Amino acid sequence: MKIAILPGDGIGPEIVAQAVKVLNVLDEKFELETAPVGGAGYAAHGHPLPEGTLALAKAADAVLFGAVGDYQYDGLERALRPEQAILGLRKTLGLFANLRPAILYPELAGASTLKPEVVSGLDILIIRELTGDIYFGQPRGVRECPDGPFKGQREGFDTMRYAEGEIRRIAHVAFQAAQKRDKRLTSVDKANVLETFQFWKDVVIDVHKEYPDVTLEHMYVDNAAMQLVRAPKKFDVIVTGNMFGDILSDAAAMLTGSIGMLPSASLDANNKGLYEPSHGSAPDIAGKGIANPLATILSAAMMLRFSLNRPEQADRIENAVKKVLSQGLRTVDIYEAGTTKVGTEQMGDAVVAAL
Amino acid sequence: MKIAILPGDGIGPEIVAQAVKVLNVLDEKFELETAPVGGAGYAAHGHPLPEGTLALAKAADAVLFGAVGDYQYDGLERALRPEQAILGLRKTLGLFANLRPAILYPELAGASTLKPEVVSGLDILIIRELTGDIYFGQPRGVRECPDGPFKGQREGFDTMRYAEGEIRRIAHVAFQAAQKRDKRLTSVDKANVLETFQFWKDVVIDVHKEYPDVTLEHMYVDNAAMQLVRAPKKFDVIVTGNMFGDILSDAAAMLTGSIGMLPSASLDANNKGLYEPSHGSAPDIAGKGIANPLATILSAAMMLRFSLNRPEQADRIENAVKKVLSQGLRTVDIYEAGTTKVGTEQMGDAVVAAL
Ligand SMILES: CC(C)[C@H](C(=O)O)[C@@H](O)C(=O)O
Ligand SMILES: CC(C)[C@H](C(=O)O)[C@@H](O)C(=O)O
Numbered sequence: 001m002k003i004a005i006l007p008g009d010g011i012g013p014e015i016v017a018q019a020v021k022v023l024n025v026l027d028e029k030f031e032l033e034t035a036p037v038g039g040a041g042y043a044a045h046g047h048p049l050p051e052g053t054l055a056l057a058k059a060a061d062a063v064l065f066g067a068v069g070d071y072q073y074d075g076l077e078r079a080l081r082p083e084q085a086i087l088g089l090r091k092t093l094g095l096f097a098n099l100r101p102a103i104l105y106p107e108l109a110g111a112s113t114l115k116p117e118v119v120s121g122l123d124i125l126i127i128r129e130l131t132g133d134i135y136f137g138q139p140r141g142v143r144e145c146p147d148g149p150f151k152g153q154r155e156g157f158d159t160m161r162y163a164e165g166e167i168r169r170i171a172h173v174a175f176q177a178a179q180k181r182d183k184r185l186t187s188v189d190k191a192n193v194l195e196t197f198q199f200w201k202d203v204v205i206d207v208h209k210e211y212p213d214v215t216l217e218h219m220y221v222d223n224a225a226m227q228l229v230r231a232p233k234k235f236d237v238i239v240t241g242n243m244f245g246d247i248l249s250d251a252a253a254m255l256t257g258s259i260g261m262l263p264s265a266s267l268d269a270n271n272k273g274l275y276e277p278s279h280g281s282a283p284d285i286a287g288k289g290i291a292n293p294l295a296t297i298l299s300a301a302m303m304l305r306f307s308l309n310r311p312e313q314a315d316r317i318e319n320a321v322k323k324v325l326s327q328g329l330r331t332v333d334i335y336e337a338g339t340t341k342v343g344t345e346q347m348g349d350a351v352v353a354a355l
Numbered sequence: 356m357k358i359a360i361l362p363g364d365g366i367g368p369e370i371v372a373q374a375v376k377v378l379n380v381l382d383e384k385f386e387l388e389t390a391p392v393g394g395a396g397y398a399a400h401g402h403p404l405p406e407g408t409l410a411l412a413k414a415a416d417a418v419l420f421g422a423v424g425d426y427q428y429d430g431l432e433r434a435l436r437p438e439q440a441i442l443g444l445r446k447t448l449g450l451f452a453n454l455r456p457a458i459l460y461p462e463l464a465g466a467s468t469l470k471p472e473v474v475s476g477l478d479i480l481i482i483r484e485l486t487g488d489i490y491f492g493q494p495r496g497v498r499e500c501p502d503g504p505f506k507g508q509r510e511g512f513d514t515m516r517y518a519e520g521e522i523r524r525i526a527h528v529a530f531q532a533a534q535k536r537d538k539r540l541t542s543v544d545k546a547n548v549l550e551t552f553q554f555w556k557d558v559v560i561d562v563h564k565e566y567p568d569v570t571l572e573h574m575y576v577d578n579a580a581m582q583l584v585r586a587p588k589k590f591d592v593i594v595t596g597n598m599f600g601d602i603l604s605d606a607a608a609m610l611t612g613s614i615g616m617l618p619s620a621s622l623d624a625n626n627k628g629l630y631e632p633s634h635g636s637a638p639d640i641a642g643k644g645i646a647n648p649l650a651t652i653l654s655a656a657m658m659l660r661f662s663l664n665r666p667e668q669a670d671r672i673e674n675a676v677k678k679v680l681s682q683g684l685r686t687v688d689i690y691e692a693g694t695t696k697v698g699t700e701q702m703g704d705a706v707v708a709a710l
Contacts (some may be wrong), residue, residue, distance in 0.1 A: 083547050113585055118468040134489075134515060138502075140550045147493075150518030156554025160489060161512040163505030190598075192438050195495045199511025225606040226614075229584065230468055243545075247602055251580040259581075 004060035004172050006037040006053065009073075009082055010281025011291035011344075012066025018293035018348030019064060019132065019300040022320075023354050026313050031046040031317040037089075038068025038082035038281075048085035057089060062140055062307035063274040064300060065089075067281035082281075090130050095266035095274055096166070097173045098128040099302075102252040104231075105261065107325045110258035111334050114229075119255055124235045125177060126252055128245025129170040130266055133196075135242045160196045162241065169269065174239035175211040184215045184236035188224045188244055200241065221248070228252055253278050260292030261334045263299035265306055271289070273307045275299040289343045292331040294321055297351055320354035327354075356663055359387050359415035361392040361408065364428075364437060365636025366646035366699075367421025373703030374419060374655040377675075380707050381668050388415070389465035392444075393423025393437035393636075403440035412444060413703035417662035418629040419655060420444075437636075447484050450621035450629055451521070452528045453483040453600065454657075457587075457607040457617065462680045466612035466689050469584075474610055479590045481607055482533060483600025484525040485621055488551075489515040490597045515551045517596065522558040524624065529594035530566040536591055539570045543579045543595035543603065555596065576603070583607055608633050615647030615688045618654035620661055628662045630654040644698045647686040649676055652706055675709035682709075 005020060007013040023030060035053040036044045036106030044050065048068070057063050068082035078084070089095070104112060104122040112119045137159035145155040171187075178185040187204045189197035201218055208216045219227070221244045227234065228248065232255050238249060253259045262278040285291055298321060305314035329340040329350050342350065360375060362368040363556045378385060390408040399405065403423070423437035433439070444450070459467060459477040465478050467474045471662045492514035492585065500510040526542075533540040542559045544552035555572055563571045574582065576599045582589065583603065588609050595603060617633040632650030640646055653676060660669035684705050685694040 078547075078553065081547065087548070113469050113470055115470055135548055137512070142550060142554055145516075145518045148518075150520045153519045154554070155516050155518040156551040157492070157514060157516040158514060158547075158549050158551050159514060161500075161510050163500045163503075163510040164508045165505045166510075190601075193442070193490055193514050194511075195497060196511035196513050198433065199497055199509070200551045222601045222605040225580070225602045226609040229606055230611040230612075235439045244602075246545075246577045247599075250577040251584055251606065254581040254584040257585075278678065340654075 001030050002060045003032050004056045004063045005032050005034040006057070006063060006065045006070040007040070008037050008066040008334050009039040009070040010067055010279060010283040010286040011070065012281055014286070014289065014344050015277065015291050015293040016064065016066040016294040017271060019296040020343060021299050022317060022346050022351055022355070023300055024198060025355055028313070037065070038085045039070045039073040041085060042073060042076070042080055042082070048082050049088040054088070054092060057093060062272060063089070064303060065276035066296065067277065067279065069281040070283045075105060076086045084305065087135065090266060091136060091275065093272070094268040096129060096131040097170055098130040099177070099265045099267065100124060100126045100128065100249045100253065100262065100278055102256055102262065103256070104256040105322070105325055108256070108258045108261065108334055110336050111304070112255060114187050114255055119232060122232055122256060124232065124252060125181065125237045126245065126249040127170065127174045127177060127237060127239045128249055129166065129241050132162050132166045133242035134158050137161040143269045160194065162196050162200055164203055167200050168207055170239060171207040174237055175207065175214050178214045178237040179211065182236040183213055184217070186217045186219050186224070186235055186238045188219050188221050188238055188240035188248065190221050191218070192220060197241070224248060225251060228255060238247065256333050260331065261294050263302050265293050265299070265302045269305060273303065273304055275303040285341070289345060290332050291344050292333050293344050293348050297321060297348070316355060317351070320351045323354040324350040356385050357415045358387050358658070359411045359418045360387050360389040361412070361418060361420045362395070363392050363421040363423040363636060364394040364425040365422055365638040365641040367423065367636055369641070369644065369699050370632065370646050370648040370651040371419065371421040372381055373699060374651040376703050377652050377672060377706055377710070380710055382670070383665070392420070393440045394425045394428040396440060397428060397431070397435055397437070402655070403435060403437050404443040406649060409443070409447060412448060415627065417627065417658045418444070420629050420631035421651065422632065422634070424636045425638045441585050442490065444629060445621060445658070446491060448627070448629065449486060449623040451484060451486040452525055452606065452622045453485040454532070454620045454622065455481045455604045455608065455617070455633055457481060457611055459611040460539035460613070460616060460677070460680055463611070463613045463616065463689055465691050467610060468612055469610055477587055477605060477611060479587065480536065480592045481600065481604040482525065482529045482531055482532060482592060482594045483604055484521065484596050487517050487521045489513050491515040503668060507585045510663050515549065517551050517555055521557055522555050523562055525594060526559050526562040530562065530569050533569045533592040534566065538568055539572070539575050539591035541572045541590055543574050543576050543578050543593055543599055546573070549574060579603055580606060583610060605606070613689050615686065616653070618650050618657050620654070620657045622661060626661055628658065630658040644700060645687050646699050648699050648703050652676060652703070671710060672706070675706045678709040679705040
């Protein structure tokens with residue numbers, strides 16, 4: 001089995017190195033091949049998603065991705081900016097199902113800005129559609145405003161859209177995920193305003209007929225943002241579109257106070273996937289050896305479970321992470337008085353030792 | 356001066372009645388005229404925004420609005436549902452600037468789900484563009500998918516758009532509001548993905564040239580959702596589009612834990628405005644006499660300040676509200692042990708007494 005390793009920018013290389021270390025000590029060996037992506041791709045080959053990198057990602061059974069983005073690339077035109085790499089990989093590989101758990105580890109309850117009773121034991125799964133919606137809809141651009149009071153002025157515009165089959169396939173993923181958990185699914189829409197999401201809601205209701213054991217609830221996106229702050233533990237699985245999912249999954253991750261702990265998986269129709277930490281490239285702390293590698297290590301565990309069909313290895317890694325937490329080891333982002341502050345490498349080594 | 360009173364549905368009539376009581380005891384008398392809106396408009400005249408109601412709102416100097424929506428109207432086709440009334444009023448009256456303060460009253464610090472140190476003293480102002488964006492953009496609907504892998508299937512679609520002049524006028528409102536506060540403005544966009552919001556960002560940067568005393572920062576909407584949870588007090592004024600503003604202003608309101616306290620103003624280019632509480636119609640508690648009328652009373656204060664040019668009366672009402680809070684009076688939504696639980700009418704009477 002072949003894994004494409006795409007470290008990217010900022011803290012990406014440091015944290016991915018720790019996940020690679022973990023993969024290398026498993027009994028079974030995988031073929032790992034590394035390629036530059038994001039700003040590093042641009043620096044090496046003039047494009048954030050170089051041809052060779054894309055070819056590798058296509059050929060591999062799974063992709064382990066660090067993070068992209070750094071200050072020196074901010075001035076580039078949009079098509080060359082680092083984030084185009086991740087958008088391009090999602091679209092080209094057809095990674096339509098983004099799974100983002102928001103879990104609060106009991107040892108880290110204090111890291112949240114929310115009161116402990118509101119978040120302790122939090123365990124929700126956000127499923128975000130990742131290849132449709134206003135992220136990719138055409139037409140888009142800047143044009144002359146065709147009508148209304150601003151006619152003749154310049155205007156920016158984009159197209160939001162979801163086809164029936166696109167909604168059906170993500171709904172199936174969500175209902176099936178709910179079946180494996182507490183059997184409750186919240187579909188987040190804005191059906192009171194948007195045609196796209198009235199349609200979304202209608203299709204989700206139709207798919208629900210195949211999953212009578214799952215309780216389905218519909219919630220407007222503004223209310224969902226409120227309920228995540230008010231009573232996040234009431235959710236089990238949330239499914240929503242690309243744009244709303246971008247916002248809500250980040251808000252949910254931040255509820256835990258420990259976004260440095262949260263992995264993510266982006267899957268295609270055959271469970272091939274790209275795995276990346278939920279946090280970004282954090283260029284301000286890059287190279288200092290202080291970044292938290294656990295989200296990336298846990299992303300590697302998700303990869304073993306979903307794409308490489310090695311659930312027992314995934315369990316081992318997840319248990320090793322729990323063990324280092326219970327040993328009191330903390331990177332600076334989750335450090336509290338009374339625990340032991342460690343750097344990126346030490347944390348990676350501790351997970352390897354716990355294995 | 357004439358005020359249109361539109362109580363609406365659910366708890367709307369109860370809470371608006373308290374604000375009317377407050378307006379009636381001010382030294383200066385205003386002409387108040389009431390009309391049905393939302394579900395009540397549909398029940399009375401077959402439309403959520405009856406002609407007479409719209410005519411009254413147009414003729415008045417300001418509109419005091421309760422809330423719309425109730426279970427019995429959920430099954431109506433979209434064009435007749437209660438929320439069409441508020442969308443119609445915003446668009447027809449040109450109420451493009453929505454001002455939503457998120458303030459945590461020191462007495463209510465315990466009501467928040469966030470830790471006191473994270474939210475105590477919170478005082479941010481969210482300015483949401485209210486008549487553009489994907490809320491009103493054409494074309495929209497359900498059609499046959501014209502291209503791509505889902506070609507030929509049905510798809511829902513909407514158009515996001517912002518014209519230059521639309522962005523300019525809301526940016527001016529935001530910069531001027533920041534000038535009266537801590538002189539810091541955060542413009543929230545998704546310029547890394549959306550053409551509309553790259554254009555938004557460019558125009559905001561241009562308008563900034565006229566306000567060199569204000570510090571402007573740009574933030575992606577997903578990051579803004581995170582920072583609201585992580586460190587909300589770092590914000591001063593936030594400006595954003597209609598869709599992102601819908602989500603972020605509700606999240607920000609919920610941070611305070613006391614959305615029953617938060618007013619809002621929606622202004623046109625001449626400071627005519629519609630004033631409404633930030634919370635909804637809460638049909639589950641309607642008619643029980645327990646709803647918190649303070650957000651509506653504070654909305655009336657905003658109305659006196661922005662549309663009726665009576666800032667000293669606005670101050671008086673706001674001080675009266677602070678006084679009843681310091682007297683320990685609480686409706687059930689903000690009740691804590693050690694305070695005195697009161698109903699909707701009692702709370703209104705207490706504000707009148709404090710005046
Ligand atoms: C970098 C950006 C394009 C991306 C997105 O908006 O999807 C990021 O925020 C994410 O959630 O992975
Ligand atoms: C009722 C709905 C159409 C409305 C909106 O989305 O604008 C509401 O959520 C609001 O924020 O006033």
